[in-house]
Amino acid sequence: MTAFYDITIPVWDGLAVWPGDTPYRFELSWKMVEGASVNVGAVTMSTHTGTHADAPFHFDPSGATIDAISPEVYVGPCVVADVAGFDPIPADALAALDLTGAPRLLLKTGAWTDHARFPERIPVMEPGVPGWLASRGVFLIGLDVPSVDAIDSADLPNHHALARSGVHILESLDLRAVPPGRYHLTALPLRLAGADASPVRALLTPG
Numbered sequence: 001m002t003a004f005y006d007i008t009i010p011v012w013d014g015l016a017v018w019p020g021d022t023p024y025r026f027e028l029s030w031k032m033v034e035g036a037s038v039n040v041g042a043v044t045m046s047t048h049t050g051t052h053a054d055a056p057f058h059f060d061p062s063g064a065t066i067d068a069i070s071p072e073v074y075v076g077p078c079v080v081a082d083v084a085g086f087d088p089i090p091a092d093a094l095a096a097l098d099l100t101g102a103p104r105l106l107l108k109t110g111a112w113t114d115h116a117r118f119p120e121r122i123p124v125m126e127p128g129v130p131g132w133l134a135s136r137g138v139f140l141i142g143l144d145v146p147s148v149d150a151i152d153s154a155d156l157p158n159h160h161a162l163a164r165s166g167v168h169i170l171e172s173l174d175l176r177a178v179p180p181g182r183y184h185l186t187a188l189p190l191r192l193a194g195a196d197a198s199p200v201r202a203l204l205t206p207g
């Protein structure tokens with residue numbers, strides 16, 4: 001079997017969600033211990049639970065929904081970059097990266113490690129970064145924190161700037177075990193009709 005990094009945060013009922021958002025809950029609605037012929041579960045969760053992809057409809061009422069985004073965005077060559085210590089994250093911190101043939105970039109901030117507690121503060125990219133990413137051919141940005149904007153941001157400038165630049169968003173990756181470098185990413189959203197986001201199972205295999 002190919003060696004891989006699973007960069008998906010486990011989803012369990014203790015996983016921190018955005019303050020006020022729907023907590024994750026799994027229940028068996030049919031139970032074999034109660035005589036049913038099978039176990040069948042039901043899940044209640046936010047579309048932004050754990051590791052997930054945001055669709056433009058999340059922050060733009062006329063934006064694309066998650067089922068309308070090509071799955072090719074989420075599968076293919078990517079670069080993992082270590083940006084720990086930067087807050088904000090400037091384009092200068094990314095300037096030396098070789099993104100040739102790797103239009104997906106995952107930023108390792110190291111700022112969220114206890115997934116049972118929602119972070120009070122996270123590093124965010126400088127306003128010029130979305131345009132810089134697009135100029136380098138990047139169409140997917142991923143971070144290891146729950147947002148591409150500050151936690152207390154109401155107007156979500158980076159979400160909007162990324163969308164204007166044609167850059168899609170992955171949030172809440174777990175990159176702790178991953179050395180910076182080049183990989184092949186697989187992080188497919190569910191095909192949820194009309195949804196603003198979807199959890200993904202995210203893997204990195206040798207690129």
Ligand SMILES: [Zn+2]
Pocket residue numbers: 048052053054146171197
């Ligand atoms: Zn989100």
